[in-house]
Amino acid sequence: MAHDAPRMTTSPTGLPLAAALNGVAPLLHLGVIRAQGEEAAKFLHGQLTNDFSLLGLSEARLAGFCSAKGRLLASFIGFKLAHDDILLVCSADLLPATLKRLSMFLLRAKAKLSDASAGFQLWGLAGDAVPAALPAAPWSKLDADGGQMVRLYPGAGVDRAMWVAPVDAPAPGGERLADAQWRWLEVMSGVATLSQPVVEAFVPQMLNLESVGGVNFKKGCYPGQEVVARSQFRGTLKRRAYVVQGDAAMTTGQEIFHVNDPSQPCGTVVEAAPHPEAGWSAIVSMQTSAAGGGRLHLAAADGPGLSLLPLPYPLLADI
Known part of the structure; x- marks a missing residue:
């Protein structure tokens, strides 16, 4: 399928869309798990x-938490407040189950885990709200305005960052x-960001996690590590994440169909x-063969049409 150019590049004001999307937004859909103790980093590493x-202390990590079958249970943006104090930001609807499951593996590790969502505020910064002092590389981190600022991947050409600070700190301006x-x-x-409707639906590569800095293939074992490594190094990956657009409303978990195989879905929102x-x-996330040509449809083989957009980053296998 030919990659269509993104539509609608101007705002209602007539300004380029990127120029219109400057400002700050509270990230109320996210929560925070806190890992503290002298073995907190070692525990999370495993x-x-x-x-x-x-x-x-000047960088963050994108990471996944997998089942023994290599399926993602949660995805995080993690960083250290100190060498023995780590925050993991994830979808709030996954936090209770994720915290419970992680806690099962603590055993005798010198670390403790807690839901710290009530103690922190999270904000998204876009466009000119992202300070120039924050390094441009994704997952770089800066102490800023009494909190921690993490550089995210840009969206639609707009710079983005996440700011995490104590709940009593002044909110960011903008x-x-x-x-x-x-x-x-x-x-x-x-x-x-993985959320409840698609828990255990994907191995990390089905969301391109390894291509955006979320998987380290040189580190030691973790739950599902053998499956994740085998998916990467033995044979071609058959499912990848793509960006699409359409006229109809879409929701997480909806199925995607391809015109050449209307009897079964080829992907998932x-x-x-x-x-x-x-x-x-x-x-x-859909079959790579479905991205090669032919029409895509939402929810049913005769559902609303979808257009495939270019991925904003190269896939690791293509680098």
Whole structure:
């Protein structure tokens, strides 16, 4: 399938869309797990897909938490407040189950885990609200305004960052972005946040996690590690994440169909948001063969049509 150019590049004011999407948005759909103790980093290193033992204070990590079958139970943005104090930001609807499951593996580790969501505020910063002092590389981190600021992948060409601070810190200044606007920028970044409707639906590569810095193949074992490594190094990956757009509303967990095989779905909506002007955009995980040509449809073989957009980053296998 030919990659269609993104539509609707201007805002209702006539400004380029990227220029209109500047500001801050509270990230109320996210929560925070806190890991504290002298073995907190070592414990997380043995549970998640990324390296937390060597995590520095000026960087963050994207990481997944998998079942023994290599299926994602949660995805995180993690960083250290101190060498023995780590925050994991994840979808709030997954936090209780994730915290309970992680706690099962603590055993005698010198670490404790807690739901710290009530103690922190999380904000998304877009466009000119992202300070120039924050390094441009995704997952870089900066102490800023009494909190921690993490550089995210851009969405639709718009710079993005996440700011995490104690709940009593002053909120960041700037124009308010609507939640839907922030969610759309996240979708357009191509980096999905796993949520409840799609728990255990994907191995990390089905969300391109290894291509956006979320999997370290050189670290030691973690739950599902053998499955994740085998998916990467033995044979071709048959499912990947893509960005699509369409006129109809989309929701997480909806199925995607391809015109050449109308009897069964070829993919799943992972995250979706309305376009700031019209239509919807979504990250979908689907068969790579379905991205090669032919029409895509939402929810049914004769459902609303979808257009495939270019991925905003290269896939690891293509680098």
